[in-house]
């Protein structure tokens with residue numbers, strides 16, 4: 336089943352707990368947590384303390400997207416009862432295989448993200464080790480950017496590699512997803528869809544989650 340992971344980066348931070356309950360009630364599956372350090376990406380978002388404040392407010396799993404340099408230094412901070420995935424960027428990890436093992440030994444599923452300009456060859460050697468590959472469809476750092484459609488062949492190639500090699504990692508997409516393009520990416524092989532501004536920027540957030548859900552169920 337395809338899943339929807341709204342990104343709280345675009346939520347109203349002054350009422351984050353309420354926003355999370357609202358999307359959960361409407362049928363969202365996962366909370367996407369965008370952590371930015373102002374070094375790996377040109378923006379600072381929030382850290383583990385903000386994420387931890389949501390524990391106990393929701394039963395939804397956390398999908399932590401670390402857009403930070405030297406992620407090994409902070410991994411443990413993001414382990415909570417809700418944490419399901421911790422994803423690091425291939426571009427930010429000198430010893431990617433070691434970092435993947437570190438995530439797994441911390442108790443989370445390991446994801447690796449690739450920027451739009453990063454080829455799949457950057458992660459081919461670790462496909463047997465990861466639980467998820469996150470294909471970035473915008474350059475990371477900001478919500479509300481336009482979907483870069485040239486990543487579509489990359490999704491199809493990754494899905495093909497997965498089938499050819501009998502692997503079972505999840506494919507996630509992140510950036511510029513809305514109800515008009517979500518079917519294109521799921522048809523290409525995506526399992527988890529991240530959506531920030533198209534969910535939390537909608538006039539009716541619950542209706543937007545339901546709209547996504549209906550498309551994903553088809």
Ligand code: DX5
Nearest residue numbers: 342475476478479511531532
């Ligand atoms: C971008 C973040 C995304 C962002 C998506 O760097 O990783 O998760 O919140 O936002 P939208 O869906 O608005 O592109």
Ligand code: ZN
Nearest residue numbers: 369400509529
């Ligand atoms: Zn993200």
